[in-house]
Amino acid sequence: MNDFETIGKSVNKIDALALATGQPVFTDDISFPNTLQIKLLYSPHAHAIIEDIDTSEAEKLPGVKMILTYKNTPQVLHTTAGQGWPEPSPYDTCMFNSKVRYVGDRVAAVIAESEEIASSALKLIKVKYNALPHIFDAEEAMKDGATVIHDEKGISGVYDSKRNLVAHVEVRAGNLEKGFEQSDIIVENTFETQYAQHCPIEPHVALSYLDDYGRIIIRTSTQVPFHVRRIVAQSLDIPVQQIRVIKPRIGGGFGVKQEIILEEICAYVTLKTGRPARILYSREEEFISARTRHPMKITVKIGAKKDGMFNAIKMYALSNTGAYGTHGLTVVSNAGSKTLPLYNKAPNVEFIADVVYTNLPVAGAYRGYGATQGYASLEQAIDILAEKLNMDPVELRKKNHIRKGETSPIFQALGEGREGVTQHVQSEVIDKLIELGTKEISWHEKWRQKKRTGSKVRGVGMSLHMQGSGIPLVDMGAASIKLNEDGSVNLLYGGTDIGTGLDTVAAQIVGETLGIKPEQVIIYASDTDMTPFDVGAYASSGTFISGGAVLNASLKVRDQIIEVAKEMFGEFNSNEFILKDGKVTSPRSSKSVTISEIAYQTLYVKNHHQIMAINSFVSPYSPPPFAANFVEVEVDEDTGIVTPIKYVAVVDCGVAINPELAKGQVIGAVVNGIGYALTEDYKFGDNGKMLNPNFMEYRIPSSRDIPEIVPIFVETYEPTGPYGAKSVAEIGINGPIPSIGNAIYDAVGIRLHSTPYTPMKVLKALEERR
């Protein structure tokens, strides 16, 4: 569609070979002599006041350097959310608190010469708890007389702490009551999604040490190096200037490494002792004490005319943020803001949400960010409506989805903890996505056919989705580029590649703009001393925001190169130059000079200067990628086992700058979503303790669990994105719950109202149906 040299080509991921040959590129692959090891003590209670901590025995153990508790650490209320400033999450936690609010809340840290000594010392700490009544149920949390989870002095950003209400959202457009009155058919669906963990194969890990000037260097597995610097400075009450954060290669994030959980403790130890310090979560700690997805209960009510046109949509979301309010408001807002605009034909819309504290693990950002939970309910409600209207659910969606040039009042009304920004959709693509998906899954041959082989019945289901590309007018990235003698460039930027391939995409953008090969772009990224700012890797912002900054910096460098070429060609009035194959060419005179020659000219010969530029990118736009997902499942009526057979994800991410990487994002997200739909779940004991914090009992998909997966890209050109691109990393995770749910219904006529879709739930529903 476009005549690009490197955009749209699957160049190899630039760090892939280093990773495939085991180079020491991860946080924990380097170590320093004399490093102190940190281990954490966790609360066995769901809700308790710490009456006293006696660390004297533990301190006596040889090799123990110090023990940290709320008594000897800064009591600065902050949020661990790792968001931009000012954060839309409440300031409701300190490094250590004098009250514990869930099993897994941290109580103390032992700092010792070895991990073994630290672990032994943990057992010697004596804590006297005064247990309080606990709340595990989100609905209970809001009731009168419920125990108050956050009653500490000085917390801020909580909507109503006496009612355990972290946030409350109300957004309306049109007249909902009238909308339903004037509808011919009304359906309502309530759907509950569960606790789940991101499970990056590399857990949280941080290493800190002093540089020669006594500044603290933090090498950490993070999605947000610049926010780490700011928030560690805040919680340690030291200047930002005293901290440098370095992000090496990251072993997966998916949202959980947006949280700033370990860095502050590590940095504090280095600050106090002057020695290197290291902290590494075990898999169990990652489950119980990192972050999770917000479990939600969402009711969707749709009113429609006889012809299927939506007239009113009401969504109510109850979100459980666990013991601390990180991402509480914004995740729930996205349950509405990333779903309702997709069906903008309904003139009357209402979105209401409550976010509550409970005494369960802390929820945070997770790929999909609320949209996953919103679509789980909405996309199944639409199928329920289709059946009532006796319509093909595919056709019903076609009537109601948003189209090119259109908007939705929700874009403006519902932002990230503040008002949003109006968006107009730039691509007319959804019908095409649907068409290709129906064809690939053979929808018309399979829907309502209930093909049976013994106890096994097949069914098909589908769902539609959108996401965003960064947070409009909030997310900012910056990049700097300088030219070297051989025509290579150094790109320094804040963009945070956490395994997605962003660095490769950035190299392609620079290469395309300057007419050089992506291999000629030397990248150094996400180091708060060395690179410009970037908000980091979240909100599907990588290609769009960080990539936009890289493009803007490239364009400036391009202008500077052209200025020199003009002089060398003596063509001062021309503005048309072509940068390609490492050369600048004037079409008018056919004169040509290599970019390397230009670099030599400016560095050594005449009018000496360094060709280099820095530029930033922030956008009023957050163009949504779109997706239509289709799945064929097999439901075994004897065992209740649901097996996805084939999964088709048809995606519009604008121009896929690197199709192979985009494909990997979609497939990876779909498989993550299938795990969430079918197996992944926290089991809690009576005291609120997670009982299955390991990969044996918390089952994430393995190679043998995946169906045939067919990703299909429909290319559109997004005018507001770098080289026509928009985002792709999150959208794929939203499809499995609703499309598999709809397919189960198509196969055996049962509608499950919560995930995961376990054999037990299927059998029970089949029983009830009889």
Place this chain on the structure above:
Amino acid sequence: MKVKYIMNGGIKEFDIQPGEVLLDVLRRNGYTEIKGNCYMGTCGACAVLINGTPKTTCTTLAAQVDGAEITTIKGIGTITNPSPIQKAFVEKGAVQCGFCTPGTIITAYALLRKNPNPTEEDIKKAIDGNLCRCTGYVQQIEAIKSAAELLKGGENNE
């Protein structure tokens, strides 16, 4: 106590503590290409070849394999001289974060030595114990198929 292993072809001696698992011993001694920290044999990121067979080092006692021949991912290819399977992972987009990659590649390498013509099912079965949260496995499976082709085309599996 001391143990000896033939590490990627060269004899090396290590000091170990009683009860220590191989993963800790080797990482401590600089073999950081071995990943993983589930310590239950459930993620596969810590896999190496022990006498030619893929094993999880987190469930292997260091003392028990004294004298063994151990191959890590660096033993089958390096950044300056990668093996066909490492190249295939790069070319097929099978490396995202890359944290699972050493374990998966070493497992696939062993599969291809035993079975140069694996079916898709064979591949899925072989890497069933190597969890990957990023890729969704599809491109990894494609890479292993492609490596099998490369090897049949005469490239050396080293």
